[in-house]
Amino acid sequence: MQTFRPEFAQPAPVIFGCGAISVLGERVRGFNCKKVMVIFDKGVEDLGVAKKVTDALDAQGVDYITYNGVVPDPPVSVVNEAGKLALEHGVDCLVGVGGGSSMDTAKAVAIYLYDPVPVEKYITQIPPVVPTTTPVILVATTAGTGSECTRVAIISRPELNVKWSAFVNTSLAIVDPELTVTLPKAETANTGLDAFSHAAEAMTTIFWNYHSNLYGEAAIRKICKNLVCAWNEPENIEARSEMALAANWAGLAFNNPITHVGHASADAFSCHFHTTHGHGCALALPEAMAFVAPAMPERMRTIAEAMGISVTGSESGEKLGAMVADGIRELMHRVKIQPLRELGYTRDKVIALAGDVVENHLSTYCPVEVTRARAEYILGRIYDTY
Numbered sequence: 001m002q003t004f005r006p007e008f009a010q011p012a013p014v015i016f017g018c019g020a021i022s023v024l025g026e027r028v029r030g031f032n033c034k035k036v037m038v039i040f041d042k043g044v045e046d047l048g049v050a051k052k053v054t055d056a057l058d059a060q061g062v063d064y065i066t067y068n069g070v071v072p073d074p075p076v077s078v079v080n081e082a083g084k085l086a087l088e089h090g091v092d093c094l095v096g097v098g099g100g101s102s103m104d105t106a107k108a109v110a111i112y113l114y115d116p117v118p119v120e121k122y123i124t125q126i127p128p129v130v131p132t133t134t135p136v137i138l139v140a141t142t143a144g145t146g147s148e149c150t151r152v153a154i155i156s157r158p159e160l161n162v163k164w165s166a167f168v169n170t171s172l173a174i175v176d177p178e179l180t181v182t183l184p185k186a187e188t189a190n191t192g193l194d195a196f197s198h199a200a201e202a203m204t205t206i207f208w209n210y211h212s213n214l215y216g217e218a219a220i221r222k223i224c225k226n227l228v229c230a231w232n233e234p235e236n237i238e239a240r241s242e243m244a245l246a247a248n249w250a251g252l253a254f255n256n257p258i259t260h261v262g263h264a265s266a267d268a269f270s271c272h273f274h275t276t277h278g279h280g281c282a283l284a285l286p287e288a289m290a291f292v293a294p295a296m297p298e299r300m301r302t303i304a305e306a307m308g309i310s311v312t313g314s315e316s317g318e319k320l321g322a323m324v325a326d327g328i329r330e331l332m333h334r335v336k337i338q339p340l341r342e343l344g345y346t347r348d349k350v351i352a353l354a355g356d357v358v359e360n361h362l363s364t365y366c367p368v369e370v371t372r373a374r375a376e377y378i379l380g381r382i383y384d385t386y
């Protein structure tokens with residue numbers, strides 16, 4: 001039986017388009033802020049993207065400091081360090097620039113400014129809603145995480161070997177496709193499949209809703225039409241724009257329904273194998289779809305059609321799941337997603353992550369119960385089939 005969550009909430013306005021970053025300074029002023037902290041990682045800095053953002057602040061004479069210490073799967077220590085710095089400098093506006101890690105760090109720093117104690121207090125297994133007040137502006141530089149349009153801050157707690165989260169108020173998302181043209185090929189592929197997984201998992205959680213289906217289906221259509229082109233021709237601004245829009249829509253799709261066993265598996269891969277978030281999501285997506293398909297045949301038919309797969313209308317849910325999984329694996333091969341086995345882990349090591357997958361709260365949003373035996377089956381299939 002489906003559980004509906006009729007709420008569809010979009011956390012903040014989205015400004016989309018080439019050159020959109022130019023509005024940053026005026027928007028900061030619109031929030032009556034005097035001192036910005038721009039938060040990013042060294043990769044974004046090296047690609048020259050962080051400078052485009054600080055140039056936009058310079059153009060409007062906005063005062064800012066920068067923090068470039070973000071790392072993948074940002075741990076609580078990074079948030080506490082950036083938070084302390086923000087507090088010392090009287091920062092009253094946070095700008096996260098990057099993929100999920102930098103944007104999630106910016107959200108979590110808002111928690112620190114709300115309550116300047118170690119952020120561990122708020123990064124818990126059942127995510128709390130934290131009533132933060134510092135404006136958070138999110139600038140996406142990948143076409144993937146959709147973090148710019150969700151309230152979720154996902155932060156690692158290395159002492160527990162888990163990734164937990166909190167919900168935070170955000171103020172504005174800026175999606176400027178021109179900021180994505182320097183994204184390396186592997187990141188284009190991994191983050192593009194992450195966006196696909198947001199759309200497809202959102203459409204198939206127990207909390208799916210009609211708005212999410214609309215955004216999810218449209219995002220999958222765009223991703224299947226444009227990811228290979230954006231990967232082959234990094235400077236093709238049309239393909240980059242379509243991917244940036246698709247990733248944003250996929251983010252909107254999963255803000256309420258969240259995701260399920262695919263992301264639960266990806267979390268286990270990143271905690272134990274240190275795969276990037278997008279890479280893990282890509283690896284898990286085909287089997288996540290095959291797993292839920294018998295419970296949601298009509299939704300799987302919609303996903304198949306959005307992917308451009310011919311369906312007759314008489315296929316079973318199981319058959320549709322297999323067709324969708326095959327189609328995703330084909331896309332993964334075309335953009336050279338690295339197989340799990342190439343990372344040097346044995347099948348047994350992969351299956352040993354089943355306990356993590358079952359315990360992950362995301363698995364409770366799956367329309368098919370994720371038991372230990374089923375998680376072992378999914379993990380084994382992920383290893384065997386790609």
Ligand SMILES: [Fe+2]
Nearest residue numbers: 145194198281
């Ligand atoms: Fe994701």
